[in-house]
Amino acid sequence: MKHKGKTNPPGRIKIMKSFSFLMAQKDFHSITTAQIAGNAKVTEGLIYKYFKDKKDLLYQVLNEHFLEFQAKIENQIANEKTCIEQLEVIIFSSLESYADNRIFSKILLLEVRNSLGFFDSGAYKMVRKYSRTILEIIEKGIKNGELKPDIDAFTLRKVILGAIEHACLGEIIFGRELDIDEVSTGIANIVFNGAKA
Amino acid sequence: MKHKGKTNPPGRIKIMKSFSFLMAQKDFHSITTAQIAGNAKVTEGLIYKYFKDKKDLLYQVLNEHFLEFQAKIENQIANEKTCIEQLEVIIFSSLESYADNRIFSKILLLEVRNSLGFFDSGAYKMVRKYSRTILEIIEKGIKNGELKPDIDAFTLRKVILGAIEHACLGEIIFGRELDIDEVSTGIANIVFNGAKA
DNA sequence: CAAAATGGTAAGTAACACTTACTCACAAAG
DNA sequence: CTTTGTGAGTAAGTGTTACTTACCATTTTG
Numbered sequence: 001m002k003h004k005g006k007t008n009p010p011g012r013i014k015i016m017k018s019f020s021f022l023m024a025q026k027d028f029h030s031i032t033t034a035q036i037a038g039n040a041k042v043t044e045g046l047i048y049k050y051f052k053d054k055k056d057l058l059y060q061v062l063n064e065h066f067l068e069f070q071a072k073i074e075n076q077i078a079n080e081k082t083c084i085e086q087l088e089v090i091i092f093s094s095l096e097s098y099a100d101n102r103i104f105s106k107i108l109l110l111e112v113r114n115s116l117g118f119f120d121s122g123a124y125k126m127v128r129k130y131s132r133t134i135l136e137i138i139e140k141g142i143k144n145g146e147l148k149p150d151i152d153a154f155t156l157r158k159v160i161l162g163a164i165e166h167a168c169l170g171e172i173i174f175g176r177e178l179d180i181d182e183v184s185t186g187i188a189n190i191v192f193n194g195a196k197a
Numbered sequence: 198m199k200h201k202g203k204t205n206p207p208g209r210i211k212i213m214k215s216f217s218f219l220m221a222q223k224d225f226h227s228i229t230t231a232q233i234a235g236n237a238k239v240t241e242g243l244i245y246k247y248f249k250d251k252k253d254l255l256y257q258v259l260n261e262h263f264l265e266f267q268a269k270i271e272n273q274i275a276n277e278k279t280c281i282e283q284l285e286v287i288i289f290s291s292l293e294s295y296a297d298n299r300i301f302s303k304i305l306l307l308e309v310r311n312s313l314g315f316f317d318s319g320a321y322k323m324v325r326k327y328s329r330t331i332l333e334i335i336e337k338g339i340k341n342g343e344l345k346p347d348i349d350a351f352t353l354r355k356v357i358l359g360a361i362e363h364a365c366l367g368e369i370i371f372g373r374e375l376d377i378d379e380v381s382t383g384i385a386n387i388v389f390n391g392a393k394a
Numbered sequence: 395c396a397a398a399a400t401g402g403t404a405a406g407t408a409a410c411a412c413t414t415a416c417t418c419a420c421a422a423a424g
Numbered sequence: 425c426t427t428t429g430t431g432a433g434t435a436a437g438t439g440t441t442a443c444t445t446a447c448c449a450t451t452t453t454g
Contacts, residue, residue: 230410231410251412
């Protein structure tokens with residue numbers, strides 16, 4: 001009998017907790033179902049009651065983290081008035097969330113992108129929503145004259161998202177500390193004021 | 198008996214070709230050693246004569262592609278005089294190389310980063326060299342007054358590399374076409390002139 | 395209260411990455 | 425002109441891994 005997702009039994013929670021714990025230590029493919037089950041103190045079979053496969057477990061863990069991430073960001077954007085301030089908050093908050101939640105960023109930036117299944121997952125829908133929010137702020141900024149009329153909104157989004165993600169990589173991969181204040185103001189300074197003298 | 202790497206026998210070449218061919222169609226983990234060997238018309242065991250493991254095969258294929266990539270970039274930088282022009286060429290050429298060579302970009306941007314072994318590989322040494330070149334150009338630009346003195350070289354590099362990589366992702370993952378001219382001038386425009394009105 | 399659904403287990407299985415032990419060809423060295 | 429060593433390749437494994445099937449016990453519900 002398959003699980004229909006109406007309840008959230010302890011076994012399911014233990015499996016997700018166990019998997020998150022293991023993700024903090026090694027990469028997705030080095031984690032075995034036996035380890036997940038052993039660490040959660042359930043049997044391997046139970047994993048497949050609640051998750052379609054190992055990847056689905058990854059997506060669902062990511063999804064949970066993403067809910068927090070998005071709620072936090074949207075909450076903080078609401079406090080800002082100008083588009084530039086909103087984008088600055090997005091840069092800062094994203095960096096902060098990634099830094100606060102290593103497992104989340106590791107999964108999102110390193111583990112899920114290589115398999116096409118992710119792009120059908122619920123987690124990817126949240127990525128798109130986050131991404132759309134940024135685009136809308138940029139478009140509003142262009143319309144109301146805060147941003148230059150000749151810039152392309154999609155390209156600006158690429159630069160902002162790319163900078164954020166790239167800034168996190170060193171931290172995620174090598175465990176380097178990141179001065180969020182410094183990096184986020186640095187990125188914002190370049191993106192808004194330009195690097196040319 | 199292990200292979201010592203002094204020659205380049207046909208079996209080794211066939212395995213790498215076969216693997217590249219398969220990488221164009223699916224992700225790394227969906228490719229099996231049986232498929233690699235079958236497609237190359239050799240036996241599975243031979244893979245392990247020339248490559249430590251499946252990941253090592255991935256790194257060595259990446260390494261070959263990277264040699265081309267780096268040669269091309271360095272060649273094209275040499276034709277430019279100002280630092281800004283050099284950085285513009287890096288943006289354009291990187292986008293072009295990624296677009297021309299999907300397997301290379303797929304491996305580098307999506308497949309290798311999640312396992313720590315990559316960062317000990319020869320391919321990663323080339324990434325660092327490419328990365329260092331960019332940093333040196335930026336530092337020169339700051340010194341000679343082309344770039345603003347208050348920007349941080351590392352942050353500017355993050356923005357440029359992040360933008361390039363993010364711009365390629367849609368193309369690699371979804372096979373979207375990318376207008377390299379438009380995107381590269383768009384990125385350069387934002388990074389150098391800023392987006393603020 | 396019978397039926398269905400939920401939460402969980404135990405014992406598999408096919409496929410996979412990787413290993414071991416072997417052959418064959420052939421080139422120097424003695 | 426045989427011995428010895430080596431590079432190229434094969435054949436047949438082996439342990440692990442992700443995932444499946446069949447089952448049990450308890451709770452919910454018609």
